[in-house]
Amino acid sequence: xxxxxxxxxxxxxxxxxxxxxxxxxxxxxxxxxxxxxxxxxxxxxxxxxxxxxxxxxxxxxxxxxxxxxxxxxxxxxxxxxxxxxxxxxxxxxxxxxxxxxxxxxxxxxxxxxxxxxxxxxxxxxxxxxxxxxxxxxxxxxxxxxxxxxxxxxxxxxxxxxxxxxxxxxxxxxxxxxxxxxxxxxxxxxxxxxxxxxxxxxxxxxxxxxxxxxxxxxxxxxxxxxxxxxxxxxxxxxxxxxxxxxxxxxxxxxxxxxxxxxxxxxxxxxxxxxxxxxxxxxxxxxxxxxxxxxxxxxxxxxxxxxxxxxxxxxxxxxxxxxxxxxxxxxxxxxxxxxxxxxxxxxxxxxxxxxxxxxxxxxxxxxxxxxxxxxxxxxxxxxxxxxxxxxxxxxxxxxxxxxxxxxxxxxxxxxxxxxxxxxxxxxxxxxxxxxxxxxxxxxxxxxxxxxxxxxxxxxxxxxxxxxxxxxxxxxxxxxxxxxxxxxxxxxxxxxxxxxxxxxxxxxxxxxxxxxxxxxxxxxxxxxxxxxxxxxxxxxxxxxxxxxxxxxxxxxxxxxxxxxxxxxxxxx
Amino acid sequence: xxxxxxxxxxxxxxxxxxxxxxxxxxxxxxxxxxxxxxxxxxxxxxxxxxxxxxxxxxxxxxxxxxxxxxxxxxxxxxxxxxxxxxxxxxxxxxxxxxxxxxxxxxxxxxxxxxxxxxxxxxxxxxxxxxxxxxxxxxxxxxxxxxxxxxxxxxxxxxxxxxxxxxxxxxxxxxxxxxxxxxxxxxxxxxxxxxxxxxxxxxxxxxxxxxxxxxxxxxxxxxxxxxxxxxxxxxxxxxxxxxxxxxxxxxxxxxxxxxx
Numbered sequence: 112x113x114x115x116x117x118x119x120x121x122x123x124x125x126x127x128x129x130x131x132x133x134x135x136x137x138x139x140x141x142x143x144x145x146x147x148x149x150x151x152x153x154x155x156x157x158x159x160x161x162x163x164x165x166x167x168x169x170x171x172x173x174x175x176x177x178x179x180x181x182x183x184x185x186x187x188x189x190x191x192x193x194x195x196x197x198x199x200x201x202x203x204x205x206x207x208x209x210x211x212x213x214x215x216x217x218x219x220x221x222x223x224x225x226x227x228x229x230x231x232x233x234x235x236x237x238x239x240x241x242x243x244x245x246x247x248x249x250x251x252x253x254x255x256x257x258x259x260x261x262x263x264x265x266x267x268x269x270x271x272x273x274x275x276x277x278x279x280x281x282x283x284x285x286x287x288x289x290x291x292x293x294x295x296x297x298x299x300x301x302x303x304x305x306x307x308x309x310x311x312x313x314x315x316x317x318x319x320x321x322x323x324x325x326x327x328x329x330x331x332x333x334x335x336x337x338x339x340x341x342x343x344x345x346x347x348x349x350x351x352x353x354x355x356x357x358x359x360x361x362x363x364x365x366x367x368x369x370x371x372x373x374x375x376x377x378x379x380x381x382x383x384x385x386x387x388x389x390x391x392x393x394x395x396x397x398x399x400x401x402x403x404x405x406x407x408x409x410x411x412x413x414x415x416x417x418x419x420x421x422x423x424x425x426x427x428x429x430x431x432x433x434x435x436x437x438x439x440x441x442x443x444x445x446x447x448x449x450x451x452x453x454x455x456x457x458x459x460x461x462x463x464x465x466x467x468x469x470x471x472x473x474x475x476x477x478x479x480x481x482x483x484x485x486x487x488x489x490x491x492x493x494x495x496x497x498x499x500x501x502x503x504x505x506x507x508x509x510x511x512x513x514x515x516x517x518x519x520x521x522x523x524x525x526x527x528x529x530x531x532x533x534x535x536x537x538x539x540x541x542x543x544x545x546x547x548x549x550x551x552x553x554x555x556x557x558x559x560x561x562x563x564x565x566x567x568x569x570x571x572x573x574x575x576x577x578x579x580x581x582x583x584x585x586x587x588x589x590x591x592x593x594x595x596x597x598x599x600x601x602x603x604x605x606x607x608x609x610x611x612x613x614x615x616x617x618x619x620x621x622x623x624x625x626x627x628x629x630x631x632x633x634x635x636x637x638x639x640x641x642x643x644x645x646x647x648x649x650x651x652x653x654x655x656x657x658x659x660x661x662x663x664x665x666x667x668x669x670x671x672x673x674x675x676x677x678x679x680x
Numbered sequence: 681x682x683x684x685x686x687x688x689x690x691x692x693x694x695x696x697x698x699x700x701x702x703x704x705x706x707x708x709x710x711x712x713x714x715x716x717x718x719x720x721x722x723x724x725x726x727x728x729x730x731x732x733x734x735x736x737x738x739x740x741x742x743x744x745x746x747x748x749x750x751x752x753x754x755x756x757x758x759x760x761x762x763x764x765x766x767x768x769x770x771x772x773x774x775x776x777x778x779x780x781x782x783x784x785x786x787x788x789x790x791x792x793x794x795x796x797x798x799x800x801x802x803x804x805x806x807x808x809x810x811x812x813x814x815x816x817x818x819x820x821x822x823x824x825x826x827x828x829x830x831x832x833x834x835x836x837x838x839x840x841x842x843x844x845x846x847x848x849x850x851x852x853x854x855x856x857x858x859x860x861x862x863x864x865x866x867x868x869x870x871x872x873x874x875x876x877x878x879x880x881x882x883x884x885x886x887x888x889x890x891x892x893x894x895x896x897x898x899x900x901x902x903x904x905x906x907x908x909x910x911x912x913x914x915x916x917x918x919x920x921x922x923x924x925x926x927x928x929x930x931x932x933x934x935x936x937x938x939x
Contacts, residue, residue, distance in 0.1 A: 187875055187876060187877075187878055187879065188875045190878065191872070191874070191875065191877065191878075260874070260875070261872055261874065262872035264872075266832075266833050266871070266872065267832075268831065268832050268833075268849060269832040269833065269872065269873060269874055272832075275789065275831055275832045275874055276874055277874065277875055361848075361849050361850025361851070362849075362850070366850075367833060367848055367849065367850075368848065401725065401733060402732075402733040403733050403734070403735075403736070404735060404736060404737055404738070405738070406736060406737075406738035406743075406747070407737075407738035407739060407743075407744060407747065408737075408738070408739075409739070410738070410744070410747075432773075432835075432844050432845050432846055433833075433846045433848075434845075434846050434848045434851060434853055437769070437773040437774045438774060440769060440773070441766050441769065444762055444765055444766065444769070445762055448758045448761055448762050449758065451754060451758060452751070452754060452755055452758065455710075455750075455751055455754045456747060456748075456751050458714065459714070459746075459747035459750060459751060460738065460747055462714065462717050462718050462721065463736075463738060463743075463746055463747050464738075465718070465721040465722065465725060466721055466725065466734075466736070466746075467725060467733060467734030467736060468721070468725045468733045468734070469725065469726075469727045469728070469731060469732065469733040470721075470722060470725050470726050470727055471726075471727045472722075472726075480718070480722060483718060484715065484718060487711065487714055487715055487718070488711070491707040491710060491711045492707075494703055494706075494707050494761065495700070495703055495707075498699065498703060498761060498762075498765040499765060499769045499773075500695070500696060500699055500765050500766075500768035500769040500772060500773075501696060501699055501700055501703065501765070503696065503769075503772060503773070503842060503843070503844050504682065504696050504700075504839070504842045504844065506844055506870070507835065507837075507844075507870045507871065508839075508870070568685065571681070571682055571684075571685040571686070572685040572686050572839075573685070573686045573839025573840070573866070573868075575837060575868045575869075575870045576870075577872050577877060577878065578868060578877070578878040579877070579878025579879060580878055580879065583879055583881050583912055584866040584868060584881055585864075585866065585911045585912070586686070586839070586840070586865065586866040587866065663733065663735075664732050664733040664734065664735050665735055666735050671732060671733065
């Protein structure tokens, strides 16, 4: 195990790291760094679309029936399309590409000390399929009937029959886009696992791998193990839509609940698929900025394995009141609540890492700590929903909505900013502006809480999700509740405006920022031992690894960090 | 705590509210403890010149006990939550107490139909009373419901009753509730059911015995004025601009409105 070698022979183009033409360097690259950035930039563009959608439907909820500035009127069908595609985009086209495919591609070879992914051409194909899937999704907004509006869970028979959904091709293109995207990540995933297992730098043992890489690999394994049933389901759903089969139609002998099982068998592990990369990134960031060794490296790693394993047996907690046998629910309550055990341990270890540290609140550290604080709220409110009896009241209410935004927003957006601000110097060879970074952090973090904390109370008041206009429900149409909606919406607008600060900082720093040294944060991992940005082929000579990734503030050393590749005296 | 935000109008609403309270106390304790530790560490261990961070691997017992002991306490509290939850769940969803009355609830894009059993207490008899978007219930009677759907998934959700159940086409799903408070409450569809999902509401009215008989007589005579309509007034839920016709190719209009 200690003798890790690049076991897989690579094709010739990736082996020779000569200067490439623009076309081969940026459009059809095999370099994992460029492919990673392609994923990240595509994800960021999709995030803008997803954020724009949320602006439009939140405005409708706050000011029902009014013309939304920069959008127009939102009708009921359009509202459904907006919420459906907001969810779909944010999970499948932002969280997955940025956190897993983007940072996975960028970081894995750099952090394990090899020159590229072991299957560079497969990697390129993976991005190309991903790009096609994104274009198919965008195309689905423009077809006759409009985009799909049956919620991101796409429950049949609504999604399987055009006479119910009224979006004939919208629904089909939607499921096609999702299926294509899964194919893309399957290709990428096999690459990540093979690379990490076979191509580590000499001396890098399993327990020397940075947590960020470990967690991305675990996430990919979870994804690949869980996605099979959903791809089968997607094919069945597509056939129901286009060929008139009736896998999910009771009138033809099918069962609508079958889709729910297939979907959530994937859908729950998916939560941990996106959580783990962010958790890993945060582990790296907090150790660097508190100059501390990660508390209980092995424990943290094993809790991730346990979380991943458990995540396969909790899916039916999305279906407590969906018509499944109520006795089965009790089993899923137990497994669901058990997930709190590894995750609590992981959280405690992260917080224990801060103990006795020398904490410097640079922008990436603010994002990482913000993640821990916000995810804590998301985590504990999950206990309410894991309890089946409370789920009777909370299922599909705004309480659920607030809960999962308190998990997904920290994971996707806060985690993404933590990673972007942390590795920006490596990616572009320039430093980002700290002041603007901090303004952006507070301008995002405070409005984020102002958006979603009030929604917990709307959920308690009995407000259901996906409802177009609450003025029709006298119990919910009171001015007090409407004021809460308006407050949440205005907070969203404030948050969106503050993203302009980031965009400005990002692009100006990319070209005009202060030049970054190789290792601006004094970090240990291998990517900081090479120039910023790293050249094609990464390492001049492959590094040798002598120790784990988190040897900070080791007693007896003058420096408070100890790079993994520094030879012992 | 939930009753502070919404009325509590069924026999099991109190149990759900109590479960919420139990969980709130437990997780509230953990939340403030963990959050407090996080904030305290950030403030206490800020970088100071000349002070080096501690080197703690977190692998010796004397170190790991700080995460392991709280962790055992988490497990113990999980057991409490699971136990209380299963008691409430079994009461609401796994048992069917003897019924006093029966109602059939049918979801259909985008209307609720209710078939009240009438004086004989049986469905599919001539004295059944059918209504659209108006459910009438008698105070203090234990109702069984038969939930059906004609097309897609719907969800029979009455927040004041803490009641929620998916309606699945091709199946009849049974359940029960017992109204304990007179008044009219909202029913919202809680499962995405297409274009009109957001405006698929109904009114649930809990009557005293007399008022119930009067209403039923009115419905039979045809002189009944819908509670749903009355509560909703003239609101349609659609945008108020009279010239507005929803364009199916809406994204094209959207783009046109931007550029």
